[in-house]
Amino acid sequence: MDNFQTVLRFFMNQKATIGYSFMALLTIGGERVFSMVSFQCPCNHDQNFAYGLTFLLGPAGVLLILGLFFSSRLWRLYTGCCLNPMKLCPRGNCFGSLRVFMNIFSGACVAPIMWLCVALLNGTFYECAVSGLDDNLVVDLFCKNKTLKCREELARVPCDRSKLTADERMELLLMFRAQSQRMQGKWC
Structure with a gap:
């Protein structure tokens, strides 16, 4: 019985670590499924940036909203503020309330930051977004000392529909x- 209580005590002391580990596994798995099932870069110069950025930042925004929505501390802060504002901000001093909100917000940012780290590590969404940029600085960065065809075909590289040689495509993908x-x- 002592062994069981020791194991139970260990898990209770490490519940934050276990929770974050579980969240990290769900984030990694979700990103992999998301990128394999629902993401396909349009390979259109006009759409790549918006599409890639939506898949990179959209889920992070949703995770942030969900993190705030499911925070019991935020609801206690909100309902306490609405029920008795003088109790929450005595004599107009709202710094304590602001400090609590910043703690809540930083806790809610864990999942979105994990998503961004995993998505940037994989690079699929980023490749699509950057290939659609028309900024001369970006195009010069990737097509420096290359043919004019590189500039024209940059948006098609993430989809393997480019007319560039296999070596040029691979070099751009690696970049x-x-x-x-x-x-x-x-960021991470």
Whole structure:
């Protein structure tokens, strides 16, 4: 019986770590399913950026909203503020309330940041988004010292519908992935 209580005590002491680990596994699995099942880059210069960015940031926004919505601390803060504002902000001092909200918000940001880290590590959404940019700086970065055809075919590279040679396509894809991992390193 002592062994069972020891194991139970261990799990109770580590519930935050276990919860975050479970959330990380769900995020990784969700991103993989999401990218394999529902994502296909349109390979259209006008649509790639918006489409890739939507799949990169959209789920992160939804996870942030869900994290805030399911936060019992936020509901206690909200209902306490509505029921008795003087109790929450005595004499107009709302810094305590603001501090609690910042703690709630930072806790709700865990899942979206995990999503962004996993999505940038995979790089599929980022490749699609960046290939649709028309900014000269981006095009020059990826097509520097290459033919004019590279500039024209950049939006088709993530889909393997480009008319570039296999070596040029692979080089551009590797550059997209390296840039995505660089972004992931900055944010995560």
